[in-house]
Amino acid sequence: MKKDILIPKVEQVYIAIAYEYNQIYKTHDWNAYIINNKEVDLEMVIIVTTGYSDDKKTATFRKQIDILPQKSYAKIEWIENQLRSINNSFKVSFFEGNKMFDKTYIFRKNTINIKALQPIPLMNLKGVLVK
Numbered sequence: 001m002k003k004d005i006l007i008p009k010v011e012q013v014y015i016a017i018a019y020e021y022n023q024i025y026k027t028h029d030w031n032a033y034i035i036n037n038k039e040v041d042l043e044m045v046i047i048v049t050t051g052y053s054d055d056k057k058t059a060t061f062r063k064q065i066d067i068l069p070q071k072s073y074a075k076i077e078w079i080e081n082q083l084r085s086i087n088n089s090f091k092v093s094f095f096e097g098n099k100m101f102d103k104t105y106i107f108r109k110n111t112i113n114i115k116a117l118q119p120i121p122l123m124n125l126k127g128v129l130v131k
Contacts, residue, residue, distance in 0.1 A: 010103040012037040015090045016120045017079055017112050018127035030079040030112060030127075034068065034092065037121050042068040045094040047076055053086040053109060068094070073122055084112040090130075105130040 014035040022029045032049070036042050045065040051058035065074050076090070088107040093100065107130060117126040 007102050008099055010092075010101045013042070013092065013094075013101075013103070014121065014129055014131050015076075015092070015105040015107075016073075016123070016127045016129045017088075017107060018120055018123065018125040019114070019117060020125055020127075030081070030084065032076040032079055032088075032090065033073045033120075033123070033127075034065070034076055034090075035073040035120070035122055036068045036070060038096070039070050040096055041070055042094040042096055045074075045092065048091040049077065049089065051083045051086045051088045056086055058083065058086075071122060079112065085109055088112070 014037065016033045016035055018031050018033055019028060020031060034045065034047060043066070045068050047063045049061045061077060063076055068074055079088070086109050090105040092105065093102045095101070107128065112128050116128045118129060120127050120129055
């Protein structure tokens with residue numbers, strides 16, 4: 001029965017952890033974003049995030065975005081520095097037209113760091129990207 005459910009492959013949708021300057025607190029922060037690099041809008045975007053390691057687990061965080069326009073991005077959450085030393089999972093589900101898409105993006109422990117910075121598509125920022 002499960003093999004009969006077809007979930008199409010997700011392409012041109014990314015999760016990025018951007019390294020950006022916080023004007024209010026005068027610090028550099030890590031913030032998670034979802035990026036829609038497609039030529040179509042995404043509807044009913046649901047993002048479920050959690051951090052985990054062998055002996056730690058964070059609370060589960062959920063975010064809904066009704067419409068994520070084409071060639072745009074939206075902030076998901078601030079990433080506390082302690083979270084960079086554990087795995088961070090972002091489960092993303094959305095509709096494109098009448099089809100449902102689903103993908104899990106994982107940032108492995110210690111991969112969110114200054115040495116891993118790269119340009120982020122559609123954003124004038126650098127960060128760590130998972131495709």
